[in-house]
Amino acid sequence: MTKILAGFFLTGALLSAGPYTKQDRIKDMQTMASAMQEIQTGFFYNNFDMIKEGTAKLSDTIVKIQPPLEEVEEKDVMTRYVNRKVQMSNKIKKKVNRKAKDLIERFKEGDAVEALQAYTKITKYCMECHTQLRNW
Numbered sequence: 001m002t003k004i005l006a007g008f009f010l011t012g013a014l015l016s017a018g019p020y021t022k023q024d025r026i027k028d029m030q031t032m033a034s035a036m037q038e039i040q041t042g043f044f045y046n047n048f049d050m051i052k053e054g055t056a057k058l059s060d061t062i063v064k065i066q067p068p069l070e071e072v073e074e075k076d077v078m079t080r081y082v083n084r085k086v087q088m089s090n091k092i093k094k095k096v097n098r099k100a101k102d103l104i105e106r107f108k109e110g111d112a113v114e115a116l117q118a119y120t121k122i123t124k125y126c127m128e129c130h131t132q133l134r135n136w
């Protein structure tokens, strides 16, 4: 009973606008993939508006990524394991956001090479999480 109550409390504290599900996360991942594509197209067409839109979409979405309800509910059995993943995820999220800001600034200054480097770093962070969380 205590466990169930603790579960409710935890879920309520973590999630304000309804539970974040695996489905939500997949949708957010797809949004980020399309944001990355938009940024890349912006590079090829030298279109700053596309780059701005893409990075804004990326930054707005990455902050929403969190362990889905299904994983939060596992917490009782695998607390340490899940915690490690949450810490790792938060670190990667911060790094992605920082690089997204860099990317915009560098491109605005006319330094496309540095901007592209920030883009490559972001891709690396995406894959870092995928290999650690999913063994992809």
Ligand code: HEC
Binding pocket: 022, 025, 026, 029, 030, 032, 033, 036, 058, 065, 089, 090, 092, 093, 096, 122, 123, 125, 126, 127, 129, 130, 133, 134
């Ligand atoms: C916090 C860790 C994490 C980060 C950071 C992350 N991903 Fe993911 N990504 C996942 C997980 C976990 C899944 C699997 C989701 C599932 O199937 O439940 C996934 C799945 C995906 C998918 C497949 C979605 C589908 O349709 O099945 C795409 C595309 C994707 N991520 C793109 C990205 C991009 C682009 C970035 C970087 C901007 C990124 N991800 C960063 C954890 C992460």
